[in-house]
Amino acid sequence: MLMMTNIHRFSNILLKITLILFSSFTCDGACNPMDRDSLSSFNRSLSSSPPLDWSLSADCCDWEGISCDGSSGRVTNLWLPSRHLVGSISPSILNLTSLIQLSLSHNSLSGPLPARFFQTLNQLQVIDLSQNRLIGELNSSDTLPAKARIFNISSNQFQGPIQTPFIDKGLNLEIFDVNNNSFTGTILSVICSFSKSIKRLDFSNNDFTGLIPPGLGQCTDLLSLRAGFNNLFGSVPGDVFGLLLLEELYLPGNRLAGPINPSLLNLTNLKSLALFGNELTGPIPEEIGRLFKLERLELHINHLNGTVPNSLSNCTDLTLLNLRVNLLGGGFSSLNFSRFIRLKTVDFGNNFFTGNLPRTLFLCKTLTAVRFAVNKLSGQVVLEIPSLPFLSFLTLSNNNLTNVTSAIRILSRCKNLRILIFAKNFYGEALLDEERLVGFQNIQLLALGGCGFTGRIPMWLSELNKLEVLDISYNYLTGFVPGWFGDLPNLFYLDLSNNLFTGNFPMELSKIRLLSSKSNSDEVKNSNLELPVLVQPDNISNLIYNQLSYLPPALYFGNNSMSGMIPAEIGQFKYILVLDLSQNNFSGKIPDTLSNLTNLERLDLSGNDLKGEIPVSLQNLNFLSYFSVANNDLEGQIPMHGQFGTFLSSSFEGNPRLCGRILQRLCSSTQSGNTRRSKTGNMHNRTKIIILTLVISSTIFTMVLLLYLFFSRRKVISKSEIDEEDIEEISFNSSRVIPEHSKESSLVVMFPTEDSNKMKDLTMADILKATDNFNQAKIIGRGGFGMVFKATLSDGSIVAIKKIPGDTGLMEREFRAEVEALSTAQHKNIVNLQGYCLHDGYRLLIYSYMENGSLDYWLHELPDGPSRLNWSARLKIARGLSEGVAYMHETCEPHIVHRDLKSSNILLDCDLEAHVADFGLARLIIPCDTHVSTELVGTLGYIPPEYSESWMATLRGDMYSFGVVVLKLLTGKRPVEVIKSRMSRDLVVWVQEMRNEARGNEIFDPMLRGKGFEEEMARVLDVACRCVRKNPLDRPTITEVVDWLKNVGADRQTT
Incomplete structure (x- = not known):
């Protein structure tokens, strides 16, 4: 809301300036002939739809978007925002030397600005070129006009450092907005030494690095300072806290560290404070209530500790309070929520808060979303919750709440409640078992898993007609699974696993409409949740969803009777x-x-x-x-x-x-x-009997021979031979494969690396300690080949360990040889294999650790992931992926077919550089061979069509999967949308249909549109579509793709 308010405020500034300037001019005089010719030339360099209303028979001062000086006839205003202009800006515009206002925003203008653009048009006061695809640098070869008041070039493709000579004449600046470009270097704090009256500075979403230099404090009239999502580190310079008029401080998504400076409390006019996604430590300042005008406080995803200061109650205008994922704790007895008369969203999740929910919280009548999940709360749900008329989202999971009967009765009266997550509370209680329960008329997601409930599935659940997702897993519920689940019209996700249910699979469940009918499956709403939800369907993988429709249609009935x-x-x-x-x-x-x-x-x-x-x-x-x-x-x-x-x-x-x-x-x-199923029946029974006799005899002989060989080679181990390390290994044994107890079976082999001296003595005991005996809390990923654990070694280094269960189909000697061969594959865009271990029936592969997780997590699970992956980042990922695949296909000896390229196998390091994972689990192929005799591995949506006819994995098959990943980068969509309209279910088919209908621009992720990169995205889209062609022979090689992607954006030197 505040952002919209600020945009509205600065739009008003722009409008007022425009009206004042427009009112100063009339069109009594005829248009200057030179300006008329210059405008005509400018128009000829562009296309627009519909065409500009610039009739040659009319005076150019009467043309659309043009105003002139009344006495001289010189053009003073060129105002053409959102006119679908396409093309480059003609140098003829430089002849309009009397131009005062220029707005070409929200078009598709491309290319560089004409040389010495701003220096030549030195009368300009309003410059708005935002939302285009312009390129170039702001360096000493050009100079900002001295009279410029508004300078907005946001959402373009400008790059390089902003050099001081460019802005040193901008003495009258009020707005300086370079948001969402690719500028580098340090934040231009020196601007405040020239433009002391500036009111808005926006450096967000660029590639600025280093410390924030001092100097911003000289902008004494500053209202908004934005520098989020760069690579800034250190602390906020002290002079910023002298900006007493500042209303917005927006610095998220950097690497700012250390405690919050108490001087921040001097900014008593702040309405929005966003410092989330940094590395801040220490407590929230005790006197934060001095910021009594705050509307949004976002301090989540840091390392803050201590308690929530009671002075925060003074911030009575708060609408959003987000403190999740910190180290905060204590109770709420001193914090009076009742004073937050406008509060809509409060998120205290993933902290260490104790006690009960504060009763004053439920005096905030405007609340819509509340999260206190993963804390140490206790007591009963308070009676006052239904007094919140707009409460839609409530999650209190992973606490120590009691009296589920009371909780359900109370919460059923929340008329607008859609999402209720109570998992892992009420341990061992009986679930309320009544025929009817008035209420819950709008509930869509109900999660009561992991509570150890006793009793039966209550009948009142059958009346929740809007219920879409029900999770009552990990309880002690008994009885039959009721057939009336089939009558719930919107149900599509049902988890009853890990209970004590008996009886048959109910035939009535076949009536669940959203699992059986395509037309009805589209009824699941796609609206965003107030807060994302965490789903853990198999107690291993954690998935975060922002929409219920993203959950897979599923029935989990495992671990019952x-x-x-x-x-x-x-x-x-x-x-x-x-x-x-x-x-x-x-x-x-x-x-x-x-x-x-x-x-x-x-x-x-x-x-x-x-x-x-x-x-x-x-x-x-x-x-x-x-x-x-x-x-x-x-x-x-x-x-x-x-x-x-x-x-x-x-x-x-x-x-x-x-x-x-x-x-x-x-x-x-x-x-x-x-x-x-031979069709010959019993025609040759006698022959079959003879054959059967021979087979049985041969089988018995073979079994006797094998038993003899086994017992003749078996090692006998005495107690004295089992040392302490062996005991630890035996205690870890949980597989169905009985290992041979020898140190060799648990040998950790580390390959030579730069850190080999630190890791050469690594033992299995070290691995077990680093993963806490492969504790589920250490799981960071799960794929078709096994689970991946984060391991912090004794020297502080972090690795990722993939645990492959059971038999891989290779003998131990073959496995060792293949893995050691794979260790020679080293490239900056693959996840390098550092070592391996054979232990307890498992094979462990030790990989480099990737700090930023998978591409799939950024695109679909991280709440602000898609917005943080701007076009430059996505193009960088596509290039890195192509180079990693090129190494596997062309350079590595022998060549490697990946067989399972997908976004969850593309891992991102701290610089968002792409690394291909799981490549080492494909079989090796002979160089120059286009097919590989190996099993097909594939994932829904990424599998080439030809694999349905043959199990031979190919390099061209990898190219299809590569193309799907690139389509995901462009669209932000999953390869197969679970519940969508017919056209958009399969991503490849949907993209092809949209292109055939000339609706290519609608393909791109809304987060990428209107930022001036459409031409580059269109070129990458063309590359992806070539990769997913149905005929494998029509697909390009990875070498061709690498070259194509290098050329995309080369003129702006995108990295």
């Missing part, structure tokens, strides 16, 4: 993405109708009593990235085609009668015959 057959009707869930029936007592055969779930990404049937064969038709599930039928009683040959070539042996273990290459267990002729 359900029984009976899996009904064939389950095949009606055509639009489900996750189906988890693991660790139950289901019996019978796997229904062939599961092959109808063509959008399924995850299918887990492990830990049941299923019999028969794995249906061959499941090979048609092209988007299946996780599959497990482990620990059942299945038999026959494992399907080999489609996605089944990608699954690990652990997906099938615990089924002694299953056979196939993945288990390194040959199928007998009987098993193969059963799998192929």
Whole structure:
């Protein structure tokens, strides 16, 4: 709100200046002939839609957007904002030497400004060239006009340092806005020594670095200082705190460190203070209440400690208070929330607050969103909460609240409540079990997982007709799963896992509309949540969602005691993405109708009593990235085609009668015959009996021979041979693979690096200590190859450890050889492999740690991630990715096919440089060979179309996946939108259709539009579309792509 207020204020300044200047001129005199010719030449260099109303038969002073001096006829105003102007600015404009006001904002002008542009047009007072794609530098070859009052070139492609000679004559500046360009160097604090009357300075979203130089304090009339999302470090210079008129201080997304300077409290006119996303430490100043005009206080994602000062209650105009992800604690007894009469959003999540919710909080009648999750709160939910008429979002998860019955009765009366997250509270209580419960008429997400509730699923849930997401996992609920879930018209995500449910899978669930009907699946609303929510569907991966529609349609029923057959009707869930029936007592055969779930990404049937064969038709599930039928009683040959070539042996273990290459267990002729469903019937029964006898005899002989070899080679280990390290390893054993207890099996091998001296003595004990025995709290990622843990070693260095469970299909010697070969792959755009270890049935790969996580996290989960990834950053990522893939495809010996390029495998370092991850888990290929004999790995939306016909992974297949990643960078969309309209479900198809309809500009992420980079984005879009061509032979090589991307924006030297 404050930002809009400031924009409105400065727009008013601009409007007033415009009206004053316009009123000073009339059009009594005829247009100056030279100016008329110059304007005509300017017009000829541009195109516009509709064309400018510049009729040659009319006086040019009457042309659209033109005003003249009444006596001389000279043009004084050229005012053409938002006129769809395309092209470059003609040098003829320099002849308009009487020009006072110039506005060409919100167009598509490109190229550099004519030489000595500002110095020649030295009468200019208003300069607004914002929201174009202009390039160039502001250096000593040009000079800002002495009379300039407003200078706005924001959202262009200007670069380089702003040099002092450019601004040293700008004595009358009031607004200086260079936001959202690519300027470098230090913040231009010296501007205040020339322009002491300046009111607004905006350096945000550039590449300024270093300390903020002193000097800004000389701008004594300054109202707004913005320098967020640069690379600034250190502290805010003291003279800034002398700007007593300052209303906005906006410095987020930098590396500012140290405590908050108490002198900040001198800025008593501040309305917005944004210091989030820095490295600030220490307490919030005790007297922060002196900033009594504050409307927005954003101090989240820092390292602040102590308590919330009670003086904050003096800031009665606050609308947003965000202190999440700090080290704050204590109670709220001294903080009077009732004085916050305009407060809408309060976020104290991820801190260490204690006690109960402050009752005064619920006297803030304007509140819409409240988060106190992940603290140490206790007590009961207070009765006053329903008095908040606009409360829509409430999360109190991960605390120690009690009396769930009272809590539900109280909160059901919150008429506008949409999101309620109560997970991990009320430990061991009974969930309210009533037939009816009046209320919750607008609830869309209800999360009550991890509470240890007892009882049954309450009937009152059946009346929540707007419910979309229900999570009651990790409790002790009993009884049958009720069929009335199928009658909830908006339900699409149901997590009942890790309870004690019994009985059959309810047939009525097949009526869940949003899992079975395409037309109805579009009904899920796409509105943004007031605050993002964290979803942890399998107790391993943490996903943050800003919209409910981004959650996958899913049924999580794992870890219960359900029984009976899996009904064939389950095949009606055509639009489900996750189906988890693991660790139950289901019996019978796997229904062939599961092959109808063509959008399924995850299918887990492990830990049941299923019999028969794995249906061959499941090979048609092209988007299946996780599959497990482990620990059942299945038999026959494992399907080999489609996605089944990608699954690990652990997906099938615990089924002694299953056979196939993945288990390194040959199928007998009987098993193969059963799998192929031979049509010959019983025509050759006698022959079959003979063959069966021979097979059984051979099998018995082979088993006897293997047992003899095993016992003849087995090592006997006495107690005295097991040292302390071995004991620690044995205590860690949790896999189904029994390791051979020898130090060699847990040897940590580190490859030579610059830090090899520090790491050469690394042991398995060090790894276990660094990961806290692979504690789930250390998990930083999860992919198809295993989980990734953050490990802080004893010397303080940080590495990422990928834990690959079960059998990889390679013998130990082969695994060692392959990994050691991969260690030679070293490039700045790949995640380098530092070492490995074989331990306890697992294979551990040790990688470099990437500070900024994955590209997928930035695009879809980090709340301000897309806005922080401006076009320059995204282009840099695309280039880095292309160079990493080029190294794998062309330079590395042997060449490497990645097989699973996707945004979650693109990791970003502290400088947002792209690094390709998981490349080392693909098989090596022979140089110059275009195909690789290896299993196909793929992820929904990234899989090339030709992979549905062959399991041969190719370099051209990698290019398709590369193209999808680039499309994500351009659009901000997921490769397959879970619940969207028909055209936008598949990203590649949607992009192609939009281009065919000449709607290319609508493809780009709204965060990128109107910033002047459309031409560059269009060129990159063309590259991406070439990469995703259906015919693999029509796709470019990665070398071609690298060259193309280098040329994009080369004229502005984008990095």
